[in-house]
Amino acid sequence: MWPYKETEEYYLKSLKIYEKELGLDHPSTATNYWWLAILSEEKKDYKKTETLYLKTINIYENKLGIEHQNTN
Numbered sequence: 001m002w003p004y005k006e007t008e009e010y011y012l013k014s015l016k017i018y019e020k021e022l023g024l025d026h027p028s029t030a031t032n033y034w035w036l037a038i039l040s041e042e043k044k045d046y047k048k049t050e051t052l053y054l055k056t057i058n059i060y061e062n063k064l065g066i067e068h069q070n071t072n
Contacts, residue, residue: 030059
């Protein structure tokens with residue numbers, strides 16, 4: 001069984017660092033949102049999953065463009 005609570009704590013700590021150091025709309029911050037989305041999906045929290053995936057895609061599209069491999 002995946003240790004959801006510990007994993008989420010580490011992802012959230014990491015996210016705070018990325019947001020502070022790189023900004024809310026940096027592609028690396030988006031990747032962190034993506035990992036949180038995967039975790040939310042594993043926990044079957046689909047509303048949160050959708051929100052995080054959409055946030056990720058929005059950042060990737062705005063910063064990397066719609067032709068980038070992360071947005072296709």
